[in-house]
Amino acid sequence: NALAGITPGFIKRDPVAWCSDHWRLADGTNDAYRFCYLYRYALDVPDGVTTLTLPRNERVRILAATLAQNPNADTTPAAPLYDK
Numbered sequence: 001n002a003l004a005g006i007t008p009g010f011i012k013r014d015p016v017a018w019c020s021d022h023w024r025l026a027d028g029t030n031d032a033y034r035f036c037y038l039y040r041y042a043l044d045v046p047d048g049v050t051t052l053t054l055p056r057n058e059r060v061r062i063l064a065a066t067l068a069q070n071p072n073a074d075t076t077p078a079a080p081l082y083d084k
Helices: none
Strands: 016-024 030-039
Touching: none
Parallel strands: none
Antiparallel strands: 016 030
16 A cells, blocks of 8 residues: 555535534643534424433434524535535
């Protein structure tokens, strides 16, 4: 492989809700250019539901959850917002 050592690019196509250009480490220092992304997911909740049980997955962290009716939630871009 002529390109040995080069890692292929990765595109996550989920909607990004927030991004950061650094991580804050446990000792209070910043780890610059370690990008962090928070993604937005919508769950359809039927009328009358009072609880939401999520699967156990130690690799998933829930930062926030909001219950809202958003008439613009199904708005989508006319074309991909990234290069394929």
